[in-house]
Amino acid sequence: MSMELKMPALSPTMEEGTLAKWLVKEGDVVKAGDVLAEIETDKATMEFEAVDEGAITQILIPAGTEGVKVGTTIALMQGDGEEAGPAPVVAPVVAAAPVAVAVAEAAPPKPVAAVAVVSEPSHEGPSVRLTVREALRDAMAEEMRKDDRVFVMGEEVAQYQGAYKVTQGLLDEFGARRVIDTPITEHGFAGIGAGAAMGGLRPVIEFMTFNFAMQAIDHIINSAAKTNYMSGGQMRCPIVFRGPNGAAARVGAQHSQNYAPWYAAVPGLIVMAPYDAADAKGMLKAAIQSEDPVVFLENELLYGQSFDVPVADDYVVPIGKARIVRTGTQVTLVSYSIGVGVALDAANQLAAEGIDAEVIDLRTLRPLDTDTVLKSLSKTNRMVVVEEGWPACSIASEIIAVVMEQGFDDLDAPVRRVTNIDVPLPYANNLEKLALVKAADVVAAVKSVCQGM
Amino acid sequence: MARKPASASPPASATLHPPVPQRHGAKVEEMLEFYRQMVLIRRFEERAGQLYGLGLIGGFCHLYIGQEAVVVGMQSAITPGKDSVITGYRDHGHMLALGIDPNVVMAELTGRAAGISRGKGGSMHMFSVEHGFFGGHGIVGAQVSLGTGLAFKHKYAGDGGVCLAYFGDGASNQGQVYECFNMAELWKLPIIYVIENNQYAMGASINRASAEDQLYRRGESFRIPGIQVDGMDVLAVRGAATAALEWVRGGKGPIILEMKTYRYRGHSMSDPAKYRSKEEVQSMKDNRDPIDHLKAELLDHGVTEDQLRVIDKDIRALVTKSAEFAEQSPEPDVSELYTDVLVGQY
Numbered sequence: 001m002s003m004e005l006k007m008p009a010l011s012p013t014m015e016e017g018t019l020a021k022w023l024v025k026e027g028d029v030v031k032a033g034d035v036l037a038e039i040e041t042d043k044a045t046m047e048f049e050a051v052d053e054g055a056i057t058q059i060l061i062p063a064g065t066e067g068v069k070v071g072t073t074i075a076l077m078q079g080d081g082e083e084a085g086p087a088p089v090v091a092p093v094v095a096a097a098p099v100a101v102a103v104a105e106a107a108p109p110k111p112v113a114a115v116a117v118v119s120e121p122s123h124e125g126p127s128v129r130l131t132v133r134e135a136l137r138d139a140m141a142e143e144m145r146k147d148d149r150v151f152v153m154g155e156e157v158a159q160y161q162g163a164y165k166v167t168q169g170l171l172d173e174f175g176a177r178r179v180i181d182t183p184i185t186e187h188g189f190a191g192i193g194a195g196a197a198m199g200g201l202r203p204v205i206e207f208m209t210f211n212f213a214m215q216a217i218d219h220i221i222n223s224a225a226k227t228n229y230m231s232g233g234q235m236r237c238p239i240v241f242r243g244p245n246g247a248a249a250r251v252g253a254q255h256s257q258n259y260a261p262w263y264a265a266v267p268g269l270i271v272m273a274p275y276d277a278a279d280a281k282g283m284l285k286a287a288i289q290s291e292d293p294v295v296f297l298e299n300e301l302l303y304g305q306s307f308d309v310p311v312a313d314d315y316v317v318p319i320g321k322a323r324i325v326r327t328g329t330q331v332t333l334v335s336y337s338i339g340v341g342v343a344l345d346a347a348n349q350l351a352a353e354g355i356d357a358e359v360i361d362l363r364t365l366r367p368l369d370t371d372t373v374l375k376s377l378s379k380t381n382r383m384v385v386v387e388e389g390w391p392a393c394s395i396a397s398e399i400i401a402v403v404m405e406q407g408f409d410d411l412d413a414p415v416r417r418v419t420n421i422d423v424p425l426p427y428a429n430n431l432e433k434l435a436l437v438k439a440a441d442v443v444a445a446v447k448s449v450c451q452g453m
Numbered sequence: 454m455a456r457k458p459a460s461a462s463p464p465a466s467a468t469l470h471p472p473v474p475q476r477h478g479a480k481v482e483e484m485l486e487f488y489r490q491m492v493l494i495r496r497f498e499e500r501a502g503q504l505y506g507l508g509l510i511g512g513f514c515h516l517y518i519g520q521e522a523v524v525v526g527m528q529s530a531i532t533p534g535k536d537s538v539i540t541g542y543r544d545h546g547h548m549l550a551l552g553i554d555p556n557v558v559m560a561e562l563t564g565r566a567a568g569i570s571r572g573k574g575g576s577m578h579m580f581s582v583e584h585g586f587f588g589g590h591g592i593v594g595a596q597v598s599l600g601t602g603l604a605f606k607h608k609y610a611g612d613g614g615v616c617l618a619y620f621g622d623g624a625s626n627q628g629q630v631y632e633c634f635n636m637a638e639l640w641k642l643p644i645i646y647v648i649e650n651n652q653y654a655m656g657a658s659i660n661r662a663s664a665e666d667q668l669y670r671r672g673e674s675f676r677i678p679g680i681q682v683d684g685m686d687v688l689a690v691r692g693a694a695t696a697a698l699e700w701v702r703g704g705k706g707p708i709i710l711e712m713k714t715y716r717y718r719g720h721s722m723s724d725p726a727k728y729r730s731k732e733e734v735q736s737m738k739d740n741r742d743p744i745d746h747l748k749a750e751l752l753d754h755g756v757t758e759d760q761l762r763v764i765d766k767d768i769r770a771l772v773t774k775s776a777e778f779a780e781q782s783p784e785p786d787v788s789e790l791y792t793d794v795l796v797g798q799y
Binding site: 188197200218223227228229230231232233235238268291320364 | 590603
């Protein structure tokens with residue numbers, strides 16, 4: 001019986017990888033547990049093991065091939081005790097078990113909310129293609145080169161090179177004094193970071209995910225956000241709390257939550273959530289340079305996506321400025337973080353149906369750039385807010401309140417919000433897809449506000 | 454099921470300890486200064502209590518009366534401008550012992566523009582970066598993590614400074630304290646954890662709240678040495694401070710000083726005083742008072758009652774002046790409502 005060996009997913013969010021090396025050749029007989037190949041992602045290199053006995057009949061993807069999508073057939077294998085022969089058109093799938101997984105679990109499905117859409121460039125001049133992950137790392141590295149007060153602290157940021165490989169290479173360049181692995185003690189190290197900032201340093205505190213920052217939220221709000229005000233402006237807390245936020249893929253309710261509305265409710269904090277790699281870099285640099293405490297919300301599903309990033313090392317995106325990522329005239333879609341991708345995807349679908357949507361990436365959620373939102377509304381007179389998060393007391397709620405208070409006369413239809421479903425995020429693939437915000441719902445909402453246009 | 458016999462002798466503790474501290478051998482001049490500072494704190498706090506009763510101070514107000522020897526003894530040993538101090542909400546004494554002007558402290562208590570936090574912090578939220586005083590924190594236990602961060606800064610910057618992080622017996626049961634003990638010892642941070650064990654966390658006596666009531670032992674799981682100190686004796690406190698600073702400045706990592714002390718007043722101004730007897734409080738005042746104790750020692754050293762009366766009179770004048778200043782200073786301008794939320798303009 002012929003079996004297909006498929007490109008494995010080595011982390012919950014992996015979409016493609018490099019087939020770095022074959023350790024077997026055609027005709028080799030292998031048994032379960034034998035290492036067949038080495039697979040590289042931008043996070044790590046993993047070994048790919050056989051899960052069954054048999055002979056490798058054909059290698060379809062040669063060593064060194066980059067960008068091999070998860071699920072692609074990379075080799076054919078003849079089951080034990082059977083004659084080798086040509087592969088049938090439809091072959092049973094043999095899942096190969098990866099070993100040494102970089103993040104907690106290996107879950108195969110591709111992300112459901114991530115939609116790769118090319119947005120309009122946010123900058124001019126020469127640029128380089130980078131993943132969001134690399135852009136974030138470059139931002140930290142550049143600021144650390146300039147300013148010795150900047151250091152990075154968190155779980156697995158140093159020797160492990162980052163649980164999601166955002167801090168890859170920083171330990172090698174800056175050493176253990178400035179790239180510091182902590183024990184699993186979020187409350188403690190968030191407080192240590194805040195104290196170090198009060199003492200004059202510029203900490204970048206990484207939470208492995210913002211779900212774990214709930215253990216530390218007292219220091220983010222009570223210690224960091226209120227210090228400057230409570231001290232009458234004499235004691236500052238210039239600190240960046242950063243890490244992935246929002247739903248990843250198939251990690252269940254406790255690991256999938258968007259905390260943007262929580263932090264954006266707190267005076268004294270800056271809250272930022274980039275979408276593309278250029279913003280990831282320029283916004284993180286602005287966050288590190290800021291004299292104020294910043295909550296910097298990244299998204300795991302975006303880490304591996306590539307975008308053009310300016311090569312200039314002084315590329316800083318101003319705090320508090322939204323960006324029009326797609327100009328349009330008939331309806332405004334407002335979003336941030338991964339929701340921008342959903343909104344752009346919807347805008348492209350709408351364009352095919354003759355509706356011209358403008359897409360705004362809020363970028364900074366506190367302070368909110370209401371001017372850009374209201375100005376766009378005055379042009380389009382219709383608005384839909386897109387958010388990968390719960391609907392109640394959300395950023396969408398806040399945008400709608402602002403529009404009611406300040407843009408009511410510009411509205412030709414009620415503002416709609418398109419968000420995740422109001423439930424804890426389920427694990428099952430089909431339910432998770434149903435729960436998360438999606439472009440089709442945005443398209444439907446836009447059509448409803450554009451009725452009679 | 455048969456039980457394994459207990460091993461003949463438990464493994465020796467791996468925690469290294471400094472030598473047993475000696476009571477500080479102070480000269481008369483130094484003792485007079487300790488006396489002056491303790492009396493200042495006592496009279497200041499008494500006046501704050503009065504102003505609270507008059508409605509001039511609002512909200513929570515936690516008085517330090519009874520515990521004066523702790524901050525005076527500890528802070529006489531540190532180097533101003535180099536070391537850092539952080540504490541919880543019972544913070545007035547810590548500021549006065551750092552030499553911060555009583556006027557701006559009292560004006561903060563009354564919520565006036567001239568207050569050290571421009572009237573926006575209040576009793577629990579006062580800071581003076583200039584004096585190395587980093588608060589003044591209202592969340593029990595938070596100052597332990599923040600103080601460990603200040604110690605991290607001292608080590609990172611190589612500035613030779615040490616952080617004094619004060620917290621109470623109540624805070625010593627908070628989880629973040631142990632997270633920080635672990636990291637402080639792991640990274641050998643220059644910090645002295647000063648546990649002001651005044652025996653009551655609000656109304657919960659230490660024996661009702663703490664399975665291990667010998668708080669100086671609380672670092673043993675992290676190999677942090679601890680010393681129990683008579684916190685009602687300023688010279689004993691100073692002696693322990695000297696030993697602890699030598700340990701920490703020598704790069705040996707953190708140390709815990711448990712100060713056995715006592716607060717005469719309630720937890721805050723609104724305290725039912727039902728959790729301990731009047732006799733217990735009176736007995737501490739009569740027999741263990743840190744100011745009386747030092748006064749007796751000064752008289753033994755040949756200082757006269759008249760000399761001490763001069764100090765007392767000067768302190769009363771200083772405190773009266775601070776109360777007048779705090780009452781007469783204007784409230785913050787309404788525009789202050791919106792200032793200092795963020796440093797930057799965005």
